[in-house]
Amino acid sequence: MRTAPPGELVVRARNGDELAWAALTERYTEMLWAIGRAYGLDRADAADVVQLTWLRLVEHIDALRQPARVGAWLAVTARREAGRILRSSRRRPAPPPGDPVLERLPGPPSPDRVVDDRERLNAVVEAIGMLPDLCRQMLRLLAASPTYAEVAAALDIPVGSVGPTRARCLASLRKRLEESA
């Protein structure tokens, strides 16, 4: 089921197949979470984006014209929900401080090697946080292994510019990591 094409999972879910639905969520939840975070939402708001996006798919699953493109549909839906939340939070009083993108998880006591690995991974996330917005968003999203069509839908850029932007952002990240090494 996990390896079934997305379009087939959509068709099965339409017919009430709960396992097909679970497989869809397993495939795309990480991407939706990445989209919420890429747009700078805190964890609670990013969780709402993911939840609303899945609820909208439940609502529209029978009406999807191209089931095979469900990933791009989810990405567009999540981007719009993120935009809606950003606009409404601008109208509200100042948001509580905290929840920076560059959070560090408190690590339990662990062998030196594990600590080294974690520090290395933290350094990667920090380096990405220093990049310009588009690269920061692009790399946050690429972490969830989406297709080019899904990246284009999530970031609202032409599919043709995903490849060049991806290459440029990876080069910037590599340079930054080398400088800090």
Place this chain on the structure above:
Amino acid sequence: MTDAELLELVSAAFRTVEPVPEAVSAAARAAFGRRVPGAVPARLVSETDPPVTATLRGPAPRLLTFEGGGRTVEVELTPAERGFEIAGRLLPPADARVRVRRTDGEITGRTGSGGRFVVEEVPPGPVSLLFLLPDGSSVVTGWVRL
């Protein structure tokens, strides 16, 4: 380091530093249970944001209109001291039971004269309204975030 290796490192970094919370994954799976087979969907056709300036009487409501199956649902969402007040109207008017569906349960109400209804103290989060009509049919609105 090749692009593929660098990407693998980026994925590993985010999976370690800010993984998808398990509650988010569980909610995604559970969303499938929110289907209402047989209900007529009423889609959001218009939404008016409250004005930027708060009124003297307190926060202004958001006005939403849903349409589907020949019915219209008008809804006002107003932040209150405790949660939100959901007030609205089902048109054409009908004597209906109203269920405010949330991801973790439901709050029930009833339409009164002219198809009007009010449900109070609804906690923030995604909600959808389900109307159960006397003839056994039902209408369900799209999800909106309070």
